[in-house]
Amino acid sequence: MALDVGMFEGHRVNRAAAERRCATLTARRSVKKAHQAAWLVNAVRCIDLTTLAGDDTEGRVKRLCAKARKPLASHIEAGLGLSPGELTVGAVCVYPTMVPHAVKALEGTGIPVASVATGFPTGLMPLHLRLEEIRWAVAQGAAEIDIVINRELALTRNWQGLHDEIAAMREACGDAHMKAILATGELETLNNVYSASMVAMQAGADFIKTSTGKESVNATLPVSLTMLRALRDYGMATGHRIGFKPAGGMKQAKEALAWQILMKEELGRDWLNPDLFRFGASSMLGDIERQLEHYVTGRYADSSRHALA
Numbered sequence: 001m002a003l004d005v006g007m008f009e010g011h012r013v014n015r016a017a018a019e020r021r022c023a024t025l026t027a028r029r030s031v032k033k034a035h036q037a038a039w040l041v042n043a044v045r046c047i048d049l050t051t052l053a054g055d056d057t058e059g060r061v062k063r064l065c066a067k068a069r070k071p072l073a074s075h076i077e078a079g080l081g082l083s084p085g086e087l088t089v090g091a092v093c094v095y096p097t098m099v100p101h102a103v104k105a106l107e108g109t110g111i112p113v114a115s116v117a118t119g120f121p122t123g124l125m126p127l128h129l130r131l132e133e134i135r136w137a138v139a140q141g142a143a144e145i146d147i148v149i150n151r152e153l154a155l156t157r158n159w160q161g162l163h164d165e166i167a168a169m170r171e172a173c174g175d176a177h178m179k180a181i182l183a184t185g186e187l188e189t190l191n192n193v194y195s196a197s198m199v200a201m202q203a204g205a206d207f208i209k210t211s212t213g214k215e216s217v218n219a220t221l222p223v224s225l226t227m228l229r230a231l232r233d234y235g236m237a238t239g240h241r242i243g244f245k246p247a248g249g250m251k252q253a254k255e256a257l258a259w260q261i262l263m264k265e266e267l268g269r270d271w272l273n274p275d276l277f278r279f280g281a282s283s284m285l286g287d288i289e290r291q292l293e294h295y296v297t298g299r300y301a302d303s304s305r306h307a308l309a
């Protein structure tokens with residue numbers, strides 16, 4: 001849709017209230033035993049298993065894809081009553097040049113390959129090159145594109161400029177799903193986070209995503225709450241369902257639980273599915289697998305046994 005500043009200008013986000021609300025999420029609630037195991041299995045379904053490192057190689061991507069196809073060891077799958085191959089992660093997320101390796105390694109599995117693009121992580125490249133990067137990654141087989149927004153346009157509140165860029169990126173994605181990374185740790189205020197979320201959705205983002213994992217502050221609950229309220233307001237105004245992807249710095253199973261509690265309370269059960277919710281994480285699956293192994297066997301394995309991902 002065209003830019004509609006009326007949907008966000010004049011909105012004020014109360015940071016103290018957002019922080020208070022988030023502090024209650026895990027303090028007052030807990031999910032235990034079989035319920036906790038079920039929520040952790042659900043978290044695995046929703047992970048965009050990620051490697052975004054300068055030393056990525058075909059070998060590393062192949063190993064990551066093997067983990068994506070079979071995220072839990074056989075005895076944990078069996079202990080949870082899962083059939084072999086029943087559980088996979090939501091997607092594998094890589095840099096553009098790694099897309100062909102991931103596509104090959106995931107052939108026949110139905111697991112989509114997501115590629116970051118548009119000069120990830122800063123986005124400080126001429127627009128025509130950022131658009132070309134999207135088209136290249138899609139041509140290599142990426143089914144999902146994680147774009148980064150131009151922070152300068154958001155910080156100077158040039159909402160029309162930001163809308164135009166994101167809309168051009170949406171068009172370059174073609175049939176691929178587009179996730180818009182707001183890099184919220186660099187947007188200064190929760191008001192800017194709310195406004196940038198709205199602009200990204202108005203410009204056609206299928207998902208809004210918190211962070212690249214490369215900012216000094218990445219996914220936090222108050223920022224996520226702000227984005228979810230924008231997503232909910234946008235949905236009520238337009239009837240469109242947009243997905244949410246917290247990303248960056250999440251390493252523990254208890255974080256997977258906290259974010260799912262937030263999703264369920266703010267948006268309901270529909271948002272606990274991979275078509276509307278993903279975790280962007282390079283190193284959270286290991287702890288989830290460790291907790292599930294404890295549930296199944298009653299013993300904690302050394303974390304070195306769950307080193308990958």
Ligand SMILES: O=C[C@H](O)COP(=O)(O)O
Nearest residue numbers: 212213248249280281282
């Ligand atoms: O999009 C995903 C993030 O880059 C992952 O960040 P992380 O390596 O801190 O888990």
